[in-house]
Every structure is written in structure tokens, then in C-alpha cells.
Amino acid sequence: MKKIHIDIQPKEESFCSPDRPLIISGPCSAETEEQVLQTARAIVTETPEVSLFRAGIWKPRTRPGSFEGIGTPALRWMQRVKKETGLRTTIEVGSAHHVEQALAHEIDVLWLGARTTVNPFSVSEIAEALRGVDIPVFVKNPLNPDLQLWVGALERLNSVGLRQLAAIHRGFSVGEHKKFRNPPHWQIPIQLKMTVPELPLICDPSHICGQRDTLAEIAQKAMDLGMDGLMIETHPDPGNALSDQDQQLTPGDLKVLISRLRTRRMHDLASNADHKLGLFRDEIDEIDNDLLYTLSRRFRVLEDIARIKKDHDMQILQPERWNQLINNIGRMAEELDLDAQVVQEIYKQIHHQSMRYQATVMR
DSSP states (O other), X not given: OOOOOOOXXXXXXXXXXXXXXXEEEEOSBOOOHHHHHHHHHHHHHHOTTEEEEEOBSSOOOSSTTSOXXXXXXXXXXXXXXXXXXXXXXXXEOOSHHHHHHHHHTTOSEEEEOHXXXXXXXXXXXXXXXXXXXXXXXXXXXXXXXXXXXXXXXXXHHHTTTOOOEXXXXXXXXXXXXXXXXXXXXXXXXXXXXXXXXXXXXXXXXXXHHSSGGGHHHHHHHHHHTTOSEEEEEBOSSGGGOSSXXXXXXXXXXXXXXXXXXXXXXXXXXXXXXXXXXXXHHHHHHHHHHHHHHHHHHHHHHHHHHHHHHHHTTOXXXXXXHHHHHHHHHHHHXXXXXXXXXXXXXXXXXXXXXXXHHHHHHHO
């Protein structure tokens, strides 16, 4: 990777304490004034560890017709939250207009969502809107697992004078995954942290998990890896939320999760050999999980292939196809500096199991 230099404000002078994790919480979306205030009041009562209140004002959606947020009127509700509870406020911005409205309503911290981070034009527009403004800005990782895009967004913001920067790890959209909505691929935030060690790194378990039952596991994992904080979505009635119902906790459940966290001081990634070894083992575990999910997808495709062969009275073994596949595998292995013979042997075993699987489907 190209040499990186990002001028970050020291933690001792910033929003992020070196001694305790930054906890950010609030609803996925600001739906009504009462819902926003009810959530904020409950957070203050139940979990005083929370210091930043979040809520989605503008919600980027893949398809029109979904709830896309209340918009600017909801910013007044955030002002009431700060006035009544003392919580600082944070929202996602995706354009210069959003920035203008957020600053006008005294929002304390801004963040860029994954869909914005992936677009350098949008990041540059937001950066220009913030030129000369001293405000913390958090950057979520892009949708796809691309460290360069993530770093590039941080660099663009840093280039206009923003020094109170942090990264948010919210997982990556990499196709079907049974356990997580957005698999964490821990090796990417780990690599970011090792490349820019002074950059605060916050984990967003809500978007990684997509389900409540794995939030505690991911939150603890983030703490074990020495991350600087958590962003966890909270709603007084998650089952009736207008967006992301399954991944939001009630304030009471948030209290339980936070109370059970074991926090640790940040390790020195550059010199602690045991910790570095653990990080790379985590990376191997993630890669192995991806291999297994990919293999599972391959066998599901084989079902369709087997049915076509059965319907058209075709043989299971297609020698020409197999020879082409094994030769291509060998060439690709060599291009990737792998032992072609070893890789071909692995694929022979996969092919053998594929033949047996197709035979079972075709009975």
C-alpha cells in the first residue's frame, strides 16, 4: 500500500479517551420526537457509559419506497436530546446539504456511512463542506472489503484540516453469509489499525450482526482486539422499528450487554508478538470461514447442474469440462504463487465429492 500519513489529534485531546471505550447508542432511525426522546432518556438512566447519542436522519436505501428517514425536521429532536439529557449527538451525513443542516442544528459528531465512503466524489463534497470546521468525523468502512477506499476517505477529510477523525468498522457486504449480515473480516480493520495506529477504531456490531443474538459476541471481540469504542443501535420497541428491527436492542438489553463487557487497554501492535500472532490467527479463521461458505455455495449450484443432467439424460462425468477446469486451476495457482500440484489435488478431492453429490441428487 502507498505510504499513509494522516494527521490525527492525540486521544488525550480528542473525543476518544485512551482509558475507556467510547460508547455510541441510539435508534437506527429517528422516527418520532417521542421515540427519540424516550430512547435518550432511557439510555441516560440505564447506561451512563453511553456518551454519544446516534440516530439516522437521512436513511440511504437500496430501493425506493422504504423508510428513508424524517430528514431535517428530526434534527430539532436531536437538539432536544442534547438539551434535556446532556448527551452529545451524532448523525450520518451523505452530502454537503446534510453537513450544512447538521452544523446549523449543533450536531456534535458526524459520520460517513458505508455507501458514502465507497464514493470519492461524495467524500470530497463533504470534505469541502467541512473545510475550516473543527468537528469530529467518523468514517465507516466501504461496503466492499477495500482498505484503500477506507484510507482514501480518511485522507480526503484530513486534507481539508479535519484532525478529529476515527474509523468505524461495520463489516463488509460480500454476498451470502449465514451467521452475519456483514461479515467482519477482522483482518481489514486490524491492518488499518496497524498502518495508522493513532487512528481511533470503533466497532459497529449492529451492522455486522444484523441480529440481536450475536451482538454481545462481536462487541466483546472488538474489545479483545483493543478497539476504542462501540456503536450499538437501541430502540424502545425494536419489533416495531421502521428500519433494521432485528439488530436493535432495548435500552435494558443494552445495559446488560455493556455491563458484561471486559475491556482492555490497547496493546502495542508493533511490539507485542503474542497479540500480533492472535490477530493473524483471527484473520486465518475469517478466511477459513469464507472458504467453507464458498464451498457450501458451490455444492448448492451442483444441485441445479445435477437436475439439468438428469432431465436431459446426461452423464455425471463430463471429461472435457473436468480437464479444462483442472488445467485452469493449475494455471491460476501458479499465477498466485501457489503449488499447482497441491491445489490440483485439493480440487480432485472436491470434484470426487461433487460427483458423489450429483449422483445422490440424480437418483
